[in-house]
Amino acid sequence: MLAAMPDSNAPAPSTILLVEDDLAIAETIAYPLRAEGYAVEHHLLGGGVAGRVRAGGIDLVLLDVGLPDIGGFEVCRQLRAFSALPVVFLTARSEEIDRVLCLELGADDYIAKPFSPRELVARVRARLRRHQAAQEGAAGDGATVRHGRFEHDPPARRIRFDGASLDLTRYEYALLAELLRRPGAILSRAQLLDRAWEDAPDSGERTVDTHVKTLRAKLRRVDADADPIRTHRGIGYSLDAG
Ligand code: CA
Numbered sequence: 001m002l003a004a005m006p007d008s009n010a011p012a013p014s015t016i017l018l019v020e021d022d023l024a025i026a027e028t029i030a031y032p033l034r035a036e037g038y039a040v041e042h043h044l045l046g047g048g049v050a051g052r053v054r055a056g057g058i059d060l061v062l063l064d065v066g067l068p069d070i071g072g073f074e075v076c077r078q079l080r081a082f083s084a085l086p087v088v089f090l091t092a093r094s095e096e097i098d099r100v101l102c103l104e105l106g107a108d109d110y111i112a113k114p115f116s117p118r119e120l121v122a123r124v125r126a127r128l129r130r131h132q133a134a135q136e137g138a139a140g141d142g143a144t145v146r147h148g149r150f151e152h153d154p155p156a157r158r159i160r161f162d163g164a165s166l167d168l169t170r171y172e173y174a175l176l177a178e179l180l181r182r183p184g185a186i187l188s189r190a191q192l193l194d195r196a197w198e199d200a201p202d203s204g205e206r207t208v209d210t211h212v213k214t215l216r217a218k219l220r221r222v223d224a225d226a227d228p229i230r231t232h233r234g235i236g237y238s239l240d241a242g
Helices: 023-035 049-055 072-080 099-104 117-138 170-181 189-196 205-222
Strands: 015-019 039-043 060-064 087-092 109-113 145-147 150-153 158-161 229-232 236-239
Touching (some): 072 087, 117 205, 189 236, 205 229
Parallel strands (some): 015 039, 060 087
Antiparallel strands (some): 150 158, 229 236
16 A cells, blocks of 8 residues: 655654554554554554553554553553653543543543544644654744744744744745734734735735735645634734634
């Protein structure tokens, strides 16, 4: 089988350790991840997971809560004793564990079954990017300002969304930077034109709409369901930084 080519925003191929005792479910999880270019290593039991992670080469752990031997929560506890690797729980709806419990246990996220392959891939990708960004940020120069899912590095004129660097044109960058100054505040087209197109006074308000459209498309490449730029009909735009 040929693996699909990762898109230009995809990280370098990462290895996901999938711990799931139900073979049918494991297959529905592994297939879309492999199609995205990830390597998937499947374990049926929780007992060997800590040892496997210790051995290296794993980038993220997808952990079923209901395992027949030691259970996902205990596996997570073992991992957190020595590793900051992203851990995402897979839960059955009937288990109804909440986000607070997951976070207390040191997990990064959880996904309730049944889930769509697209949702799964998007969540895994976002977790991997945040982890990579956190590692890069730890070595960075401190110029980056975080606003929810966005990270803005003004000296470098660079904005990241869920850890993914956005490839923005000059005016897309200026527009998004203006919206990021005050997340939630509504800015009219005229205000945005004034501030982001100050050196291009002949631009019209349609220019703002056009750039919002291309910006949205670039954000959707990172997360297909994301739409953080809100349209306020007849007024203007605001940003929900998430
Ligand atoms: Ca199970």
